[in-house]
Amino acid sequence: MNNAFTTISGAKRHNRVTISDMAAALGLTKSTVSRAMNGYPDISETTQLRVKRMAEKLSYQPLSHAQAIKTGRTRSLGLILQLSDHDAQRPFLAEFLAGVSAGAHNEGWTLTIAASENHEDMIETFRVLLRDGKADGFILPRAMRDDPRVRLLREAEVPFVLFGRQDDDTDCAWFDILGEDAMRNAVMHLVALGHTRIGYINGGTQYAYAGLRKQGFLQGMADAGLPIDPDLIAEDAVTIKDGAEAASGLLDSMHPPTAIVCAVDFAALGVYRAAAERGLTIGRDLSVVGYDGIPEGAHTQPPLTTFSVDNKSAGERLSNILIRRIRGEDLTNLRETDMATFLDRGSTGPAPSSKN
């Protein structure tokens, strides 16, 4: 261990300002400084201020590891990415991470991430991160209807926050986008254009969002007084391929739809593929609405109408909620939501040729 790097990347590289420096500079003891920094009520207002000003001046920031050794907390958020998931997760990952990271950074926290290949792997990763105190709490993206991560963390009494909902969300803080509203609005939009035969391609059924979005679609149809044709509803499409297959089913049915609503953006891209194979022109023979996570620039053919989601601000809000929970606020029943943004790229009514 006695080589160049040991010293270089070793301990007291840049003589950091420590709590002792603070104490000396202020003529107080370390313990007073500590309590003042942590806002204990038994320290006088005056001292609190004096200490905090000095911290500012000397740019003193308690070393999180040193704190962690006593408190067990390290000011770090954990995020475990599940990669066995379908590709759909990928396009918005960067934005989402940017948000989470920003939210953490603003409060002086950091983000520890790990990727897991499968379920056992994931559980194991959680355990290691917790055992070694690498994360004080977790952000759980892509909530599943009955999420095993939730069971695990609930039982371990570790703070967490969900991106998405739960069938049973007691004691869960969550944030979600109201995809059901988007789906309902999609229907209304298409109905206003004159469509009456509207298909629906749902997303991954193990996820909470699928049930909700489907409800939104059904609600929209009901609101418009349109009947539901089971032949025009497909489930569980999360990739382009899935979407293409589902769309093929709908388009080849006895009575094909003039418009298709997709719960997942990738599925919408699949609809394009299926339509092309059948010589159908999107925007004339068929209208497509996609719920959007794919960043604008990554689209070859963006759905004509889309509901885009601000994944970055979602990440930021999730960070904030989690940090507050870890700090001790009782947010076990916090529910926050955001709307997807409507974005029309020129969808049209049903083609005159379509005879329904």
Add this chain to the structure above:
Amino acid sequence: MNNAFTTISGAKRHNRVTISDMAAALGLTKSTVSRAMNGYPDISETTQLRVKRMAEKLSYQPLSHAQAIKTGRTRSLGLILQLSDHDAQRPFLAEFLAGVSAGAHNEGWTLTIAASENHEDMIETFRVLLRDGKADGFILPRAMRDDPRVRLLREAEVPFVLFGRQDDDTDCAWFDILGEDAMRNAVMHLVALGHTRIGYINGGTQYAYAGLRKQGFLQGMADAGLPIDPDLIAEDAVTIKDGAEAASGLLDSMHPPTAIVCAVDFAALGVYRAAAERGLTIGRDLSVVGYDGIPEGAHTQPPLTTFSVDNKSAGERLSNILIRRIRGEDLTNLRETDMATFLDRGSTGPAPSSKN
């Protein structure tokens, strides 16, 4: 601070096995255990083994914060994502993270990531992470020809490893994919099919890869004895839009190419768009080769011929290199490379109609 969560997520949640437990169980002192665990040579083979066995048995793992307080190192890799970058970074991010994370995890390390919006932001983030000892070293993705991050870390004497090359790579450990070979092979492949007018759309010029890949293309042309037509070479295309614009230029030139090689996959998708606008059928009127980062499932129209990159194993190797550097190995001049994988999806020779 005195509420439910303080205790819950607080310190000695699960009574961890400490070095004292080890010492007691072994009838040794903490210091001996410590040195044995760290493989100091002044501890007898026998003891080393005894200690390590016991660690295994009790599943003792030194608490990284506690170590960090003395050593300054926390067994954590840093990764700062630059988001102002173009979208191209996004599709392979998940795979890349999976790799980095796996590489870290295998050695018992963790991954701390942060996102930065712009350059100042990034520098600031580096400083904070270093000052607070949140990362022992950094992985720098998307190496630029003359990378400011490299200057910063070199000067601060902090270990790092580059994904990509440097104009001046003295004292830099790096790993890179041989994109230049892929480009050269792309040309040879097209030439073998009978193409002679081959266009080239290069990637972001500030990145090291652009110069290299272009060289590879030129080399391929030279090897084939084909002349270079400057009209058939475009620069700096990293998005679909860029690619479409560049392709438009080439296709509308006096003497359009029968095939186009793209340094960046997104640009290849742009070529598809431009071709479609001109009524050209890919695979008949025009062949396209793309250097691939877009995961298979995320393609609407994958380039006919592609060189796909294993971003996951790249991440893994980068982790490993960095960890070894941090541990003190002198790898300042390590250069590792990998090949892109050739993947033909049925590209064809020039259309008979094209008269050149």
Add this chain to the structure above:
DNA sequence: ATGAAAGCGCTAACAG
């Protein structure tokens, strides 16, 4: 309202 003192889990001189 503040200080003194002990200790968190670990490493690292210095002895012997």
Add this chain to the structure above:
DNA sequence: CTGTTAGCGCTTTCAT
């Protein structure tokens, strides 16, 4: 080779 001792930077009783 191993034990003794002294911290690292911070928090936290317990006094005062």
